[in-house]
Amino acid sequence: MKPLTTIPKHLAVVMDGNGRWAQKRFLPRVAGHKQGVEAVRNLIRVAGESGVTCLTVFAFSSENWKRPEEEVTFLMELFFKALREEVEKLHTNGVRFRAVGDTTALSSETQSLINEAQALTRGNSNLTLNVAVNYGGRWDIEQAVAKAAAAGRSAAFAEYLSFADQPDPDLFIRTGGERRISNFLLWQLAYTELYFTETLWPDFGEPDFKAALAWFAERERRFGKTGDQVRETTQKVSA
Numbered sequence: 038m039k040p041l042t043t044i045p046k047h048l049a050v051v052m053d054g055n056g057r058w059a060q061k062r063f064l065p066r067v068a069g070h071k072q073g074v075e076a077v078r079n080l081i082r083v084a085g086e087s088g089v090t091c092l093t094v095f096a097f098s099s100e101n102w103k104r105p106e107e108e109v110t111f112l113m114e115l116f117f118k119a120l121r122e123e124v125e126k127l128h129t130n131g132v133r134f135r136a137v138g139d140t141t142a143l144s145s146e147t148q149s150l151i152n153e154a155q156a157l158t159r160g161n162s163n164l165t166l167n168v169a170v171n172y173g174g175r176w177d178i179e180q181a182v183a184k185a186a187a188a189g190r191s192a193a194f195a196e197y198l199s200f201a202d203q204p205d206p207d208l209f210i211r212t213g214g215e216r217r218i219s220n221f222l223l224w225q226l227a228y229t230e231l232y233f234t235e236t237l238w239p240d241f242g243e244p245d246f247k248a249a250l251a252w253f254a255e256r257e258r259r260f261g262k263t264g265d266q267v268r269e270t271t272q273k274v275s276a
């Protein structure tokens with residue numbers, strides 16, 4: 038078995054390909070979003086079991102408002118329903134839920150549900166689940182600049198970002214075949230290992246997750262140092 042240190046602590050996922058999954062089956066795009074929720078549920082379970090302590094999933098980007106109105110409405114309702122139906126189970130499983138993004142643009146019912154879910158699960162420590170909704174990496178940097186300026190920049194800049202209290206992602210996974218960040222965690226991905234797979238999000242299951250973990254375990258993370266320096270420290274640590 039691989040040593041536990043090679044498991045990413047923080048995993049960030051761009052769940053892409055729902056629309057294409059549905060279109061391949063001659064179904065409306067929204068059928069793919071619905072099926073995508075099953076894949077998220079499954080990922081939360083397998084990630085937790087594997088030792089991931091922080092999972093961030095991209096549910097709706099700042100730019101996704103540009104989609105057809107019916108699709109946006111469907112996605113908002115799907116988020117609301119998933120939250121309403123899953124929170125108790127997340128809480129039972131020791132998951133701390135957080136919504137990350139400009140939630141002020143969401144319906145007041147959704148905002149209330151988010152507040153309740155966050156309050157209920159605040160003390161949980163098995164897994165932190167960040168759901169990025171109406172989130173954009175540029176939005177995050179902009180709001181952090183505004184907060185830092187208002188506070189006279191009394192702390193390090195990163196303290197004003199949405200993920201201030203969490204480690205940077207170790208592994209980034211994007212399904213659906215595109216090799217881009219699409220305004221996800223711009224600041225936090227500085228040293229993240231980037232994994233891309235053709236698998237469409239609704240098809241992403243445990244074997245795909247395990248394949249990504251295996252790929253991650255083979256990476257040598259240097260953070261600007263040389264490979265020799267890194268291996269020397271690793272040898273010292275394991276000696």
Ligand code: IPE
Pocket residue numbers: 052053054055056057058096097098101112213238
């Ligand atoms: C990702 O799937 C889900 C969201 C962006 C909400 P898409 O809906 O982008 O699926 P494709 O990329 O069109 O297949």
Ligand code: IPE
Pocket residue numbers: 051052053054095096097098101215217219
């Ligand atoms: C990224 O997917 C956003 C989410 C998965 C929520 P998109 O489908 O919106 O990304 P682009 O438009 O193809 O870059």
Ligand code: MG
Pocket residue numbers: 053054055213
């Ligand atoms: Mg897409």
